[in-house]
Amino acid sequence: MANTKRSPAGVGGRQSEIQAKIPNLIEQAIIVTDTDGIVTYMNPYAEQLYGWNAEDALGRAISEVCVSEGSDGKAAAAEWAARAKKRWSGELLVQRRDGTSFLASVVQTPVSDASGSPCWVMAVSSDITDTRCAATELSESEERFRAAAEGSLDALFILTCERDKAGAVTDFVFTDLNARAEQQLGIPRAEVIGRSVLKVPPMNRMGGFFDKCVQVYETGRVLDEDYAVPSAKGPPSWWHHQVIPLADGVAISNRDITEKKLGEERIATQLQHVAALRAIDYAIAGSLDMRLTLNVVTEQALIQLGADAIAILLLAPNSLALTYAAGRGFRTRAIEQSRLLLGEGLASKAVLERQLVHVHNPPRSLELARAPLLETEGFVEYYAAPLTAKGEVVGVMEVFHRAAFTADEAWRTFLETLAGQTAVAVDSARLFEDLQRSNMDLSLAYDATIEGWSRALDLRDKETEGHTRRVTEMTERVARAMGIGEPEIAHMRRGALLHDIGKMGVPDTILFKPAALTDEEWLVMRKHPQFAFAMLAPIDFLRPALDIPYCHHEKWDGTGYPRGLKGEQIPLAARLFAVIDVWDALSSDRPYRKAWSETKVTKHIKSQSGTAFDPRAVDVFLQVIDEMAGERAPELWDSVRTAPVVQR
Numbered sequence: 001m002a003n004t005k006r007s008p009a010g011v012g013g014r015q016s017e018i019q020a021k022i023p024n025l026i027e028q029a030i031i032v033t034d035t036d037g038i039v040t041y042m043n044p045y046a047e048q049l050y051g052w053n054a055e056d057a058l059g060r061a062i063s064e065v066c067v068s069e070g071s072d073g074k075a076a077a078a079e080w081a082a083r084a085k086k087r088w089s090g091e092l093l094v095q096r097r098d099g100t101s102f103l104a105s106v107v108q109t110p111v112s113d114a115s116g117s118p119c120w121v122m123a124v125s126s127d128i129t130d131t132r133c134a135a136t137e138l139s140e141s142e143e144r145f146r147a148a149a150e151g152s153l154d155a156l157f158i159l160t161c162e163r164d165k166a167g168a169v170t171d172f173v174f175t176d177l178n179a180r181a182e183q184q185l186g187i188p189r190a191e192v193i194g195r196s197v198l199k200v201p202p203m204n205r206m207g208g209f210f211d212k213c214v215q216v217y218e219t220g221r222v223l224d225e226d227y228a229v230p231s232a233k234g235p236p237s238w239w240h241h242q243v244i245p246l247a248d249g250v251a252i253s254n255r256d257i258t259e260k261k262l263g264e265e266r267i268a269t270q271l272q273h274v275a276a277l278r279a280i281d282y283a284i285a286g287s288l289d290m291r292l293t294l295n296v297v298t299e300q301a302l303i304q305l306g307a308d309a310i311a312i313l314l315l316a317p318n319s320l321a322l323t324y325a326a327g328r329g330f331r332t333r334a335i336e337q338s339r340l341l342l343g344e345g346l347a348s349k350a351v352l353e354r355q356l357v358h359v360h361n362p363p364r365s366l367e368l369a370r371a372p373l374l375e376t377e378g379f380v381e382y383y384a385a386p387l388t389a390k391g392e393v394v395g396v397m398e399v400f401h402r403a404a405f406t407a408d409e410a411w412r413t414f415l416e417t418l419a420g421q422t423a424v425a426v427d428s429a430r431l432f433e434d435l436q437r438s439n440m441d442l443s444l445a446y447d448a449t450i451e452g453w454s455r456a457l458d459l460r461d462k463e464t465e466g467h468t469r470r471v472t473e474m475t476e477r478v479a480r481a482m483g484i485g486e487p488e489i490a491h492m493r494r495g496a497l498l499h500d501i502g503k504m505g506v507p508d509t510i511l512f513k514p515a516a517l518t519d520e521e522w523l524v525m526r527k528h529p530q531f532a533f534a535m536l537a538p539i540d541f542l543r544p545a546l547d548i549p550y551c552h553h554e555k556w557d558g559t560g561y562p563r564g565l566k567g568e569q570i571p572l573a574a575r576l577f578a579v580i581d582v583w584d585a586l587s588s589d590r591p592y593r594k595a596w597s598e599t600k601v602t603k604h605i606k607s608q609s610g611t612a613f614d615p616r617a618v619d620v621f622l623q624v625i626d627e628m629a630g631e632r633a634p635e636l637w638d639s640v641r642t643a644p645v646v647q648r
Contacts, residue, residue, distance in 0.1 A: 029125045037062045037080045051097035067095040103129045155181035160249040169214045172197045205230040216243045290429035294326035297422050308402045314395035334373045347396040350384035357384040381405045385419035389427035472496040474580045492573045495548030502532030529562045547571035555612045575614040579621045
């Protein structure tokens with residue numbers, strides 16, 4: 001712009017007059033012009049703001065010193081002249097002398113002389129660029145926050161605190177909420193704003209919620225928790241909420257976590273179900289006692305199914321009746337009398353249809369046999385699940401409720417799974433019982449065979465009749481006195497019955513020779529333990545019984561036969577039996593001598609302790625003999641001494 005600076009008449013005097021009236025240190029830019037728009041005064045702050053010093057600015061047109069961005073000099077002068085006639089305020093984008101711009105807030109006021117005629121114009125301005133930017137940013141931030149709040153998955157509420165004259169909190173009033181909050185409450189926003197938190201459901205049903213808001217507001221501490229929100233209808237919902245203190249109230253952020261909670265409950269229930277099934281598995285694996293296993297099943301079923309009573313009825317093999325096997329939760333023991341023929345009652349329906357049966361208020365007409373039970377117990381819901389194993393129904397699990405109950409799919413699935421596990425337990429127990437029965441039958445058959453062999457030996461050798469029975473009975477008695485377990489005693493019994501089985505391999509000419517045997521004949525006779533081993537070892541069932549037939553002629557000092565074993569190398573069963581075998585032989589009559597007296601036999605056995613016999617075996621044997629004497633059993637001793645025995 002061309003330099004239009006001029007020195008109007010009286011400018012210096014006017015300058016002095018203005019300087020006297022207007023402070024130079026005011027923190028606003030002040031520019032004074034005459035009515036033609038010529039600058040007559042500029043304070044220091046204006047010099048700084050516009051980039052002009054006063055000496056250069058005075059006498060210039062205002063449109064040159066204070067240039068509005070985007071307008072030419074003539075237009076600026078016209079605008080100034082138009083505004084000089086009356087007070088004006090507004091915002092202008094102004095250029096500094098160096099070409100930079102700023103946003104100015106301007107107040108332009110005409111000043112009149114004493115006669116009332118306009119004499120000059122004063123413009124007061126300030127830089128509001130930063131303030132306007134901050135306001136713009138704040139507005140944009142608020143818009144962004146509002147957009148974020150409206151799009152949030154959380155329900156957001158703003159509550160303002162109300163106090164009484166004493167300063168105590170009396171209420172919290174809704175002043176704002178987002179769309180999610182409106183949806184969560186189920187009440188239009190317009191009906192919520194301005195209302196008390198104590199009057200807006202469901203918050204007015206949340207016990208202690210108002211007190212928690214007061215606590216947050218007064219302490220300044222954020223509250224963060226899960227909250228069960230009561231519902232007017234149905235189960236409660238769950239909110240995770242934060243209550244945040246504000247200067248004049250609180251902000252609340254709520255998130256509906258009902259599905260999350262239900263999911264956690266489902267997971268917890270499933271884990272409980274898995275634990276229950278595992279407990280049943282342990283019961284099946286740890287014990288094949290059906291009663292114990294079914295007790296575990298009914299206990300777990302009662303807890304996990306939330307039932308009032310559980311009963312298990314079993315279908316006996318080759319039977320057409322369901323019979324009570326286990327139960328829990330009943331007020332009386334009437335259920336234990338349950339015996340339903342197939343075709344009777346609801347339980348048999350589950351068996352015949354092979355599927356879950358549910359009846360609400362089970363009709364007494366269908367349960368004639370158990371009508372009194374249903375009446376007394378007060379059951380209103382009945383479920384029956386068939387117990388199916390390997391394609392065969394083995395029984396029924398009955399579930400009873402005394403209050404109305406609607407089963408969901410997960411509950412039904414678990415009941416069917418539980419029924420399947422129970423069926424496996426029943427089937428396993430029955431298989432084990434069958435196996436036990438078969439093993440017992442087989443064991444009895446073996447023992448009968450062994451006793452038959454023993455009698456055959458006695459029949460073959462009349463002189464030893466009764467010997468095997470006596471030594472077998474005494475062996476069992478002495479073994480028990482030594483604390484030997486019954487399974488081992490069973491093997492010792494079989495060994496005693498077969499102790500002379502090897503003599504079947506000895507020729508009759510040697511075995512029944514009335515005269516003394518030659519050395520060669522003794523060599524053959526002493527092979528009978530080896531014959532016994534050869535006969536019995538191939539039989540697995542009799543292998544544990546071999547110790548007596550094979551080793552009962554071994555001696556403690558190692559001078560026995562067939563292997564010359566010494567001391568504890570000799571099996572314990574053989575050491576015990578050796579004493580008993582000699583005792584029976586010496587106590588029995590022989591063709592060439594009478595039986596020894598009890599005292600003489602005892603003395604002889606004591607004398608052989610440590611040489612022929614194990615000292616400990618001798619001690620226990622003599623203790624048993626003393627006990628027998630105390631029991632006054634002369635018939636046993638008489639039967640021993642009258643039976644002819646040839647000991648070889």
